[in-house]
Amino acid sequence: MSAEAAGERAYLHGYSRAEQERLVAQAEYFRTSLIPRGLDYRPLERVLEIGCGAGAVLGVLARTFPGVRLAGLDRERAQIDYAREHLRRMDVAAELAVGDAAELPWPDASFDHVFAMWFLEHLREPAPILAEARRVLRPGGSIALTETDYELVAVHPSSPDVEALFRAQHEHFARHGQPHAGRELGAWLAASGFTAVTNEIAGFHFFTGSEEDTERLRAHAFYNVGFLEPAVAPMVRTLGADERVLRRGIEHLRGLADQPGAAMTQIVFRARGRRPSA
Numbered sequence: 001m002s003a004e005a006a007g008e009r010a011y012l013h014g015y016s017r018a019e020q021e022r023l024v025a026q027a028e029y030f031r032t033s034l035i036p037r038g039l040d041y042r043p044l045e046r047v048l049e050i051g052c053g054a055g056a057v058l059g060v061l062a063r064t065f066p067g068v069r070l071a072g073l074d075r076e077r078a079q080i081d082y083a084r085e086h087l088r089r090m091d092v093a094a095e096l097a098v099g100d101a102a103e104l105p106w107p108d109a110s111f112d113h114v115f116a117m118w119f120l121e122h123l124r125e126p127a128p129i130l131a132e133a134r135r136v137l138r139p140g141g142s143i144a145l146t147e148t149d150y151e152l153v154a155v156h157p158s159s160p161d162v163e164a165l166f167r168a169q170h171e172h173f174a175r176h177g178q179p180h181a182g183r184e185l186g187a188w189l190a191a192s193g194f195t196a197v198t199n200e201i202a203g204f205h206f207f208t209g210s211e212e213d214t215e216r217l218r219a220h221a222f223y224n225v226g227f228l229e230p231a232v233a234p235m236v237r238t239l240g241a242d243e244r245v246l247r248r249g250i251e252h253l254r255g256l257a258d259q260p261g262a263a264m265t266q267i268v269f270r271a272r273g274r275r276p277s278a
Contacts, residue, residue, distance in 0.1 A: 111139075150173055171239055197272070
């Protein structure tokens with residue numbers, strides 16, 4: 001995922017090898033529960049992922065929908081280089097390009113489907129990207145967007161430290177992109193000329209209970225730690241946040257599943273639409 005539009009700030013999470021590997025682990029975590037939600041891609045159909053980053057989601061799409069023809073675009077060459085190697089190891093063929101999502105390097109009506117995940121949240125202005133997505137879709141082709149809302153996360157039991165961590169994450173994102181992107185996806189698609197628009201909630205709620213339930217809670221808390229912990233230093237630097245407080249918040253999440261009666265709730269949005277046939 002990258003902030004593609006001209007004038008956008010640098011990608012919030014950076015391009016380190018550790019971050020690329022985190023993206024692969026993240027895609028695997030959501031491989032069945034979220035990525036294919038509501039999708040029906042058929043063999044030989046062409047699917048473009050905008051902001052494909054390390055190629056992690058493309059790999060999941062290839063496994064989930066055998067026979068689709070994949071393409072991906074990211075503005076950062078390091079991401080595309082990693083994606084190419086990652087997909088080669090998976091024996092997945094994909095047309096990968098370095099470029100600007102506001103100026104896609106494909107002709108009109110090139111794709112049956114466009115997909116983007118954790119991408120528009122990094123942009124100040126999504127309209128040019130959605131206009132380009134509409135252009136490269138064939139008439140009747142579909143678009144699917146996935147984003148979260150950084151206010152719609154809660155843990156129990158909570159603590160002042162973990163609440164400060166969540167507030168800092170929200171403010172950090174607000175300075176770089178759109179922390180409420182998920183709730184706005186449907187309106188963005190409608191304003192960009194897509195039809196049959198939906199924007200549905202994919203809720204995740206985990207709790208202590210059986211060993212299996214508790215391990216699900218632990219896995220989801222650790223998934224959040226995976227992107228929150230590397231953000232601590234930037235949040236301290238750019239927001240003036242108290243590093244000790246944020247790190248105590250991280251430790252609260254890390255140990256959440258060990259607390260009696262613990263739970264975690266998080267809301268993600270999946271929006272879909274179609275390019276008009278006429």
